Amino acid sequence: MKLPALSAFRYFDVAAQTQSFVRAAELLNVTHGAVSRQVRLLEESLGVPLFERRNRAIFLTAAGRALHGTTLSVFEQLEGAVYRLQQQARENVLVLSCEPTIAMRWLIPRLPAFHAAHPDIHLHLVAAGGPIDFARSGVDLALRRDDFHWDANLHALKICDEWVGPVCSGGHALPEQGLAGQRLLHSASRPNAWNTWLRQSGESAQGSSRADYEHFYLCIQAAAAGLGVAIASRLMVQDEIDSGQLRAPRGFIQDQSAYFLLSPQAILEDDKSRCFAEWVIEQSAACLAHLA
16 A cells, blocks of 8 residues: 655644644645645545535544544654654764864864764864853863863863973074073963963073964964964974974973863763763873873
8 A cells, every 4th residue: 555645644734733724834834725735635545535624614524533643643753753863963963162272283183083983973173262151152061271260060170281382493493591582472362371481491581572473373383484482382283393393492391271171061971071081181191291
């Protein structure tokens, strides 16, 4: 037995619920004629009238009521199944908010390894820094440096300490003592980076000049282009140092800040979040292993 098209049953079901071809057409976003025609084709296919039509009004027949009892249940089950499938699909998505510089210069180049290790997790990356409203943003995890105060209700998992140091292009030479005569590249997004490093390292910047950039990653790019010396995070310049594009003549020191994963939920109790947390901790530890 060949059943009529599913769309005909759908049109009939909505018309039966509303007791109106006009209202059904509005709900289905089609014309009144389309609903009437689909119902008529279904009646012809079944060989029984489903509606009694009187004075532009429609009323279910006994056959129509019997069929509607079935279609109502079928479409409710179908909608429920679709909803569950969509929920399951969304559960495989992990939305991560990450500070732009570390996202571009460290995380993204390593994501193929994460995808290879966890092909069932679809990571959606959002570039952003600072405080985050998890409820409004739809973000699951946020990778942040602890340079701001976050809500005490958030769950925080430390990823690694921040190591910083001056970097310059591969052909750039720094004097053994002090930074006299050097152009120091300053970032508006980390305005205290140079002062912090100078205080902790004990070096002097007397006789140096400065150039200002809006973002941390622009300073790093300018240093690679030979425009001066920038303070950089070890994580963010590892690849360039390995390739020789950048050099770190003074090495790196901890600046007393650290990177954390933030979440409104317990990070290690959620499978997707735990997988990412374990992976990113492992990756950062490998990058910083010889510094500790």
